[in-house]
Amino acid sequence: MSDDDWRHPVINGVGAVLLLISLIYKPNPASIAIEFSWFAISLIGLVRALKNRQRAKAENASTTSS
Numbered sequence: 001m002s003d004d005d006w007r008h009p010v011i012n013g014v015g016a017v018l019l020l021i022s023l024i025y026k027p028n029p030a031s032i033a034i035e036f037s038w039f040a041i042s043l044i045g046l047v048r049a050l051k052n053r054q055r056a057k058a059e060n061a062s063t064t065s066s
Contacts (some may be wrong), residue, residue: 004052009045016042 002008016038023032 004049006046006049008051009049010040013039013042013046 016035020032020035020039023035
């Protein structure tokens with residue numbers, strides 16, 4: 001899987017959510033803050049990957065139609 005694939009940030013986000021769930025049972029404020037940060041970073045990465053994917057599809061459509 002390449003690093004610009006949309007699945008990469010999704011996997012990271014799922015991991016952050018699972019760790020946050022585990023932190024419900026034994027809270028650690030520093031770890032909670034880190035996992036929220038990872039989740040936010042994963043969301044940003046997912047949005048960027050999806051935008052890049054849309055841009056690539058639009059470029060392919062414009063080059064094939066001309």
